Amino acid sequence: MRYIIVLIVWAVGFAAQAQDWEDQQRFGPQTDQPPLRVLSSTDTDLFAPVVDSFLAASPGVSIEYLVTSTASLDRIFRAAPDQYDVVISSAMDLQLKLANDGFARRLDGLDHPDWAEWRNSLFAFTQEPAAIVVNRAAFEGAAIPQTRQDLIETLRADPDRFRGRLGTYDVRQSGLGYLFATQDARASETYWRLMEVMGGLQTRLYCCSGDMIDDLADGSIAVAYNVLGSYAVARDDISDRIHVILPSDFPTTMMRTALVSGSTTQPDLAEAFVAHLISTQSQGGENTPLPPLKSGEENAGKAIITLEPALMTYLDAQKRRVFLREWENAMIQSP
Amino acid sequence: MSDPLRVSGSLRNRLALILIGGAAILALFLVLLVRSYAAQIAQQGQDQVLGASVTSILDTAIIQDGQVEVDFPYSALSMLSTPSDDRVFHAIYQDDTLLSGYASLTRDATRAPALPAYATAEIMGTAVRRASASRTLIGADQRTTITVIVAQTQDALSGTLNRISRTVAGFGIGFFLLATALALWASSSTIGQLQRLTQSVTKRGPQDLRPFDKPVPTEMVPLVSSLNTLMGRLDQSLNRSEDFIAEAAHRVRTPLATVRSHAEAMLQRVGREENRATVRSMMRAIDESSRAAGQLLDHAMITFRADHLERDTFDLVELVQDLVVRLTPVAELKDVTVRLDGPEPVVISGDAILVQNAVRNILDNALKYAPGDSLVLVRVTNTPTPQVVVVDEGQGFPHAQIDTLADRFTRGDNAAGTIGSGLGLTIAQDVAEAHGGILDLSNRPEGGACVTLSF
Numbered sequence: 001m002r003y004i005i006v007l008i009v010w011a012v013g014f015a016a017q018a019q020d021w022e023d024q025q026r027f028g029p030q031t032d033q034p035p036l037r038v039l040s041s042t043d044t045d046l047f048a049p050v051v052d053s054f055l056a057a058s059p060g061v062s063i064e065y066l067v068t069s070t071a072s073l074d075r076i077f078r079a080a081p082d083q084y085d086v087v088i089s090s091a092m093d094l095q096l097k098l099a100n101d102g103f104a105r106r107l108d109g110l111d112h113p114d115w116a117e118w119r120n121s122l123f124a125f126t127q128e129p130a131a132i133v134v135n136r137a138a139f140e141g142a143a144i145p146q147t148r149q150d151l152i153e154t155l156r157a158d159p160d161r162f163r164g165r166l167g168t169y170d171v172r173q174s175g176l177g178y179l180f181a182t183q184d185a186r187a188s189e190t191y192w193r194l195m196e197v198m199g200g201l202q203t204r205l206y207c208c209s210g211d212m213i214d215d216l217a218d219g220s221i222a223v224a225y226n227v228l229g230s231y232a233v234a235r236d237d238i239s240d241r242i243h244v245i246l247p248s249d250f251p252t253t254m255m256r257t258a259l260v261s262g263s264t265t266q267p268d269l270a271e272a273f274v275a276h277l278i279s280t281q282s283q284g285g286e287n288t289p290l291p292p293l294k295s296g297e298e299n300a301g302k303a304i305i306t307l308e309p310a311l312m313t314y315l316d317a318q319k320r321r322v323f324l325r326e327w328e329n330a331m332i333q334s335p
Numbered sequence: 336m337s338d339p340l341r342v343s344g345s346l347r348n349r350l351a352l353i354l355i356g357g358a359a360i361l362a363l364f365l366v367l368l369v370r371s372y373a374a375q376i377a378q379q380g381q382d383q384v385l386g387a388s389v390t391s392i393l394d395t396a397i398i399q400d401g402q403v404e405v406d407f408p409y410s411a412l413s414m415l416s417t418p419s420d421d422r423v424f425h426a427i428y429q430d431d432t433l434l435s436g437y438a439s440l441t442r443d444a445t446r447a448p449a450l451p452a453y454a455t456a457e458i459m460g461t462a463v464r465r466a467s468a469s470r471t472l473i474g475a476d477q478r479t480t481i482t483v484i485v486a487q488t489q490d491a492l493s494g495t496l497n498r499i500s501r502t503v504a505g506f507g508i509g510f511f512l513l514a515t516a517l518a519l520w521a522s523s524s525t526i527g528q529l530q531r532l533t534q535s536v537t538k539r540g541p542q543d544l545r546p547f548d549k550p551v552p553t554e555m556v557p558l559v560s561s562l563n564t565l566m567g568r569l570d571q572s573l574n575r576s577e578d579f580i581a582e583a584a585h586r587v588r589t590p591l592a593t594v595r596s597h598a599e600a601m602l603q604r605v606g607r608e609e610n611r612a613t614v615r616s617m618m619r620a621i622d623e624s625s626r627a628a629g630q631l632l633d634h635a636m637i638t639f640r641a642d643h644l645e646r647d648t649f650d651l652v653e654l655v656q657d658l659v660v661r662l663t664p665v666a667e668l669k670d671v672t673v674r675l676d677g678p679e680p681v682v683i684s685g686d687a688i689l690v691q692n693a694v695r696n697i698l699d700n701a702l703k704y705a706p707g708d709s710l711v712l713v714r715v716t717n718t719p720t721p722q723v724v725v726v727d728e729g730q731g732f733p734h735a736q737i738d739t740l741a742d743r744f745t746r747g748d749n750a751a752g753t754i755g756s757g758l759g760l761t762i763a764q765d766v767a768e769a770h771g772g773i774l775d776l777s778n779r780p781e782g783g784a785c786v787t788l789s790f
């Protein structure tokens with residue numbers, strides 16, 4: 001019997017180990033103490049400063065930081081919630097559903113503004129608008145569009161210049177892309193018209209922001225729609241080649257959220273970590289490349305996606321099927 | 336004298352306890368009632384939102400190209416947002432198959448209500464309120480029933496209920512405190528009537544047996560009237576015995592006087608010394624009896640008048656002066672000088688006949704027990720209280736007996752040779768007490784008795 005348990009434990013451990021991570025790093029001293037396992041969709045270099053400052057304040061603690069895409073993060077975590085202590089993702093809808101399904105631990109000791117938390121178990125710590133990012137060279141001599149409507153007109157005015165040189169998330173693969181798309185569609189009809197036009201110009205579809213920004217930097221594409229502005233701004237090396245536009249008609253703003261696994265084995269440490277994360281970020285997030293969480297007054301009038309159960313609407317299989325069908329109809333047109 | 340009464344509980348406590356207990360039960364009942372009513376209303380509120388959510392999802396169900404499609408609005412779930420961030424679950428069924436949502440929200444196969452039906456259920460270990468409704472879709476060649484279930488936890492609801500409960504409990508406690516204060520007030524004011532009666536009974540003098548004539552509450556009428564009857568009977572029987580004594584004394588005195596005059600006449604005629612001695616001692620016994628009868632009569636009269644004291648104002652000096660004049664013949668017989676010292680009038684209010692009787696007995700004693708050729712001084716003053724002081728030059732009161740001489744029928748050792756009944760000081764003392772005063776007996780250091788009658 002004991003052998004079987006050992007075998008299972010080993011197998012589960014191995015399965016976790018064998019996971020194909022985008023990135024996997026260990027911070028802090030090498031101790032016997034099990035590390036705090038943070039499952040995240042945020043690139044390591046964006047997050048490392050927060051981890052470092054946390055470790056500086058709590059000696060003897062180590063952190064294992066595991067990065068994967070939002071969609072697979074949801075899948076991995078649901079499969080083994082006891083393997084991870086903290087879950088961080090930009091897909092607010094998936095995170096909210098995790099909390100709604102009882103995967104998150106209530107952290108009643110944390111004090112966070114009401115609009116930036118849900119059920120004391122899901123805590124927002126950044127605020128990042130979806131941006132239109134353009135290659136400066138491609139718009140040499142032309143006016144840079146400021147709204148989605150501008151972009152539609154620019155594309156219509158000179159379709160040949162942009163054919164095959166547009167990029168956006170493949171919402172079928174990217175959780176964040178799907179969140180931005182559904183929120184855009186909810187906000188305005190303009191979204192569908194833009195998708196029609198982009199679909200007609202053989203838009204390239206990306207799984208992740210990184211690839212899209214790379215292609216934009218080297219000029220492979222001229223316009224990337226619904227990219228995380230923060231990712232583009234964080235890339236110092238290409239800042240002279242790209243231009244980030246926050247569409248002024250309706251900026252869709254996402255909040256990155258963190259939760260503590262309901263079946264964590266280190267609840268106190270995990271809570272301390274989240275407390276550190278949100279307090280750093282609420283105080284302006286200095287020394288971290290992560291965009292800070294602004295105060296309630298600063299956000300007045302901004303379209304921040306609300307942390308509410310309605311976020312789960314588009315996760316419904318029926319809704320998703322209908323939405324993806326429409327999206328595919330608009331986006332994937334034979335040339 | 337009387338045994339201590341056995342006490343069984345307190346009327347006021349019992350009354351207060353009943354009232355307070357009643358108030359407590361009423362308050363509790365009120366709190367429970369309002370709470371359950373509030374719970375019902377709060378639950379109705381949640382049900383309405385859940386029902387609206389179900390309906391708005393169900394309304395979007397259509398058959399498109401032979402396939403069911405439910406493109407429900409964002410508002411269907413966003414209307415379920417609560418301040419407590421309640422968890423929300425939904426499920427959409429086509430006939431028996433789950434189209435989307437939570438499989439743990441199972442469909443009630445037996446019922447497919449068109450209007451939302453509500454129930455309390457459990458999903459994933461938490462209690463939820465669920466609403467469900469169905470709609471039949473008719474396509475080109477099919478007929479299918481769509482069932483939508485929406486469920487929500489009840490954190491906000493229980494928060495509201497807790498708040499309401501606290502408020503209602505506050506009101507309940509307030510009501511109870513108020514009722515308690517009222518109960519205490521009511522019981523003490525009820526018992527106040529009894530206390531007032533008790534006080535007026537206690538305040539009465541020992542001889543006051545008049546009926547109570549102050550108004551009393553209806554409930555106390557039987558008690559007070561039987562008390563009055565009792566006192567009436569007591570008064571009557573007292574009066575009757577006083578009357579009887581007076582009557583008896585009177586009836587004895589008259590024949591005694593006759594007998595005495597016969598004895599006197601006989602003394603004139605009897606010649607032999609031993610027979611004369613017999614007649615003399617006979618006459619002495621007659622004198623004793625007649626004196627006793629007289630004093631008894633006075634005493635009865637005094638007791639009666641003291642019970643129904645009538646007060647007039649009169650000058651004490653004048654009264655004493657009168658008596659002194661009347662007693663002068665007796666005094667002269669003994670060569671005793673009675674001197675009155677009353678420079679200014681001392682006006683008191685009381686029964687002049689009683690006071691006269693008292694002073695007469697005191698003066699009578701002074702003349703009786705003082706030696707011949709001596710001085711009896713009578714002083715009437717107003718300070719510190721209105722008083723009459725009689726001082727003589729005799730032997731004074733026997734020391735050992737001074738405290739008991741005013742008791743009925745008590746005579747001192749020094750009284751052996753004198754005629755008397757032992758009632759004189761008793762009468763003086765009763766009169767003093769009837770007027771709220773005292774009789775004080777003492778001996779002067781230089782010899783002689785000093786009797787002070789003060790009012």
Ligand SMILES: Nc1ncnc2c1ncn2[C@@H]1O[C@H](COP(=O)(O)OP(=O)(O)OP(=O)(O)O)[C@@H](O)[C@H]1O
Nearest residue numbers: 700701704731746747750755756757758759760784
């Ligand atoms: N002035 C006095 N001097 C001395 N002894 C007195 C004096 N007055 C009273 N006594 C004593 O007090 C006793 C009680 O007095 P009290 O007047 O009550 O009775 P009494 O004089 O004996 O009888 P009576 O009822 O006829 O007056 C007397 O018997 C006497 O011993």
Ligand SMILES: [Mg+2]
Nearest residue numbers: 700755759760
């Ligand atoms: Mg006498």
